[in-house]
Amino acid sequence: MPTSTRRARERANTRARIIEAALHILENDGVTALTIRRIADAVEYSAPVVYQHFANKDALVLELVAHGHRLMMAELRQAAEEPDIDRRFLLLASESVRFAGEHPHLYQVMNDNTVDAEERLRAAAPMIGLLRELLTTWSDAHDVVLADFDEACDIVWGTLSGIASLGRIDTVGNERAQQLARKATRTLLRGWQADSPVNA
């Protein structure tokens, strides 16, 4: 049945075009401009067509959130290749904040509360995984024993999120926020190092 596969391919294609258009509108004109009718216009369809591909607007936005995290991980991949673990940690901290500044509206929907918390957490899983890996190799490299690994991981995660939010638009300015992220992680790591039983 070649026709049904072609139909499915077309369906998937317009679905992808919808996501792409939504992303474009979001990044260019902000979250308030992200409306079903504008998305439909951008893909040259009428509004109800969108509902053939997504249950509702939240489902579509959730897709943008997932896309945003994939994009962020992709932009971080280069920084992740820095061999020195300390430099890598700081670099990834500042680069994740830079991402927030370069994609402010996308970062907004990625971290804001309108979308379901559980789904958001799932979408952020790769980033959290990256942080876990950073923390383990860092603590191994410096013979640091973390009293509670998960706790330390959540602290870094929360800290970077908070500082990225500061630097998302203009609260402190993005390059300063990047510097804050570097300093904050450096200080956190220094603190854990000082706490480690080896140094006690």
Next chain:
Amino acid sequence: MPTSTRRARERANTRARIIEAALHILENDGVTALTIRRIADAVEYSAPVVYQHFANKDALVLELVAHGHRLMMAELRQAAEEPDIDRRFLLLASESVRFAGEHPHLYQVMNDNTVDAEERLRAAAPMIGLLRELLTTWSDAHDVVLADFDEACDIVWGTLSGIASLGRIDTVGNERAQQLARKATRTLLRGWQADSPVNA
């Protein structure tokens, strides 16, 4: 002219009632339920009356943000009386996160991006001032020299905001978020202590 003063008093009174009603709706039913018509219903007026007291919805929400910060400072005042600076620092960190968990919707509008960044920063000024005071007395008490005081202050501020956002609803659970806030500030302070030239 007693009548005009009475009128002014009545105006101020209904204005206050509007804010109170809006706050009640926001805290009970969330930000999506915070609509002009529902607020007007709650004060037994029609919707346009709200616009005699506030230029638009954003102005009203901004008032809620200011009120939220005053409320937060009030709830933190008791914790601020803890005499020991280290205990006070950790206590205020966890209490600010607890506030976010006990007033999740209010905290949402206080920290989310829909309202103007500059106005939000101004509303948060007392909290930032509190953090500055904490940092100065802490560094004085421990003879710690901070390389960049403003930077350290922003780092604490961003860290607590981020962790509070984690604990706002259910991402990690609020009491765990409080613990994270304590540990995070403790670790940050430990890190700055280790960095201080006195210890170098």
Next chain:
DNA sequence: CGCGGCCATCTAACGTTGTTAGGATGACTG
């Protein structure tokens, strides 16, 4: 006391939002 004006308030409406229902159009199947 009565009358004119002003202030507060309401009803009605506009434009836009997310979302759904019903019908038309056209392509594939037998």
Next chain:
DNA sequence: CAGTCATCCTAACAACGTTAGATGGCCGCG
């Protein structure tokens, strides 16, 4: 060639923020 099915659009609904115009009652002045 006829029928079925997916696809798409027009139209509409409820609710939103917001504004215009009408209505009413209270105040101060003659």
